[in-house]
Amino acid sequence: MRVFVTGATGWVGSAIVADLLAAGHHVTGLSRSAEKAFALEVLGAHALLGTLADLDRLARAADEADAVIHTAFDFANFPAGAAEDRQAIEAMGAALRGSDRPMLVTSGLAKLAPGRLATEDDAPDAAFARQSEAAAQAVRDRGGCIATVRLAPSVHGxxxxxxxxxxxxxxxxxxxxxxxxxxxxxxxxxVHRQDAARLYRLALEQGVTETAYHAAADxxxxxxxxxxxxxxxxxxxxxxxxxxxxxxxxxxxxxxxxxTSERTRRLTGWKPTxxxxxxxxxxxxxxxxxxxxxxxxxx
CATH class of the missing domain: 3.90.25 (UDP-galactose 4-epimerase; domain 1)
Structure with missing residues (x-):
């Protein structure tokens, strides 16, 4: 597959790029700087210079790909980052509309089910500032093949x-x-960083059939x-x-x-190691x- 990855030089995104390349996929990674773009090229990926604000560029890259993995998010300026995140998901989702090409967006497990184990069926609090899942649902409502990977609060390594x-x-x-x-x-x-990266790939390879996957090992x-x-x-x-x-x-x-990630493991064959x-x-x-x-x- 030709996979377009945002946040391709980040903590999780860089591990996803390496995992995809090792599995024989072709990767185009979004990079904010020439230095980071060079690092992607060294790995064997194609680098696309730009940011999440470059909506036309994101849409073109999504349109040229067989699948999209979206991990970029600006935590340093959360309110603006949340708005930028939503716009990016909508732009890339529109480019994929009318096809069965999948897109995975990234969210977290915060505030899903305090006091019990959250499952893939739980919906996020509508008041939560990060709106990645709401944006994914809007794309899905318009016929897009899109799901969320919910990362554990600790993605360690x-x-x-x-x-x-x-x-x-x-x-x-x-x-x-x-x-x-x-x-x-x-x-x-x-979840360990490498295990999280592998889940994104397995979800694409197995066919995105769910609305949410849980990257939770512990x-x-x-x-x-x-x-x-x-x-x-x-x-x-x-x-x-x-x-x-x-x-x-x-x-x-x-x-x-x-x-829990029981359902995710059963459907994708994901086994954290x-x-x-x-x-x-x-x-x-x-x-x-x-x-x-x-x-x-x-x-």
Whole structure:
């Protein structure tokens, strides 16, 4: 297949590109800079310079592809990023309309089913700021072949410098305590980066038949266990703290974001093989690239 990938040089997108190429597919990746475009070319992909704001360019690239995988999102400016994300999905979806060529868009598991395991049948909170799934539904309502891959809150791997866990590591380094909210029993689903990448490919190869797929290997890791491993590696106390300790991150630190991927595995044959979250972050090597990295979440 000829696959167009947005966010092709990002944490998840770059792993998807490598996985697709290794499986014999042809990839065109969207890149915001010549330097990153060169990195794509070295891998064997074709690079397309542009951003999500270049709607005509996105539509042309989608029209020339057999499938589209959309992972790009501007977390640094969330409201504007959410609007840009929706417009990009609509533009690429319109280009694919009238065909059976599939498109996979990316979302997350936050606020799906607090207090229980979220399933692929659960719908996101309509008030949630990220509107990727609503945009996908609008494309689907117009006859598009489109589905959402919901990423676990932790997509981990050695080399990760952004995302939720690196943020917690930097917070513990700065404050001298690895903290949790309340009793820390709230759970995070997690998935290894390489496993997440493989799911996107399998969903395309098996035929996109669902509205949502769950990239969740660990169904739910208690947050206090995450804090305990971080504290152990850094040699700092592991203690409860109030919301003010976490600042803007408090809703995520206290969020219950557990999910099952049973249906996804059954339909696609996906079998996660990477290390679980706790085993991953227990490695001293996981922390080296986090030190001194920026505090933002992945773009």
């Amino acid at each position: 050695v080399g990760e410098t952004h995302g939720f866990v690196p943020h917690l590591i930097r917070l513990a380094q700065r404050t001298g305590v690895s903290a949790f909210l309340g009793d820390g029993a709230n759970r995070w689903a997690s 169904e739910g890791v208690p947050f206090r266990d995450i804090a305990a491993v971080i504290g152990g590696v850094l040699g700092v106390p592991v203690e409860p703290r109030g919301r003010e300790h976490f600042g803007w991150f408090a809703d995520f630190a206290g969020g219950d974001m557990a999910a 990477g290390p679980g979250l706790l085993a991953e972050i227990a490695q001293a090597g996981y922390y080296a690239p986090v030190v001194g990295a920026g505090a933002g979440l992945p773009a």
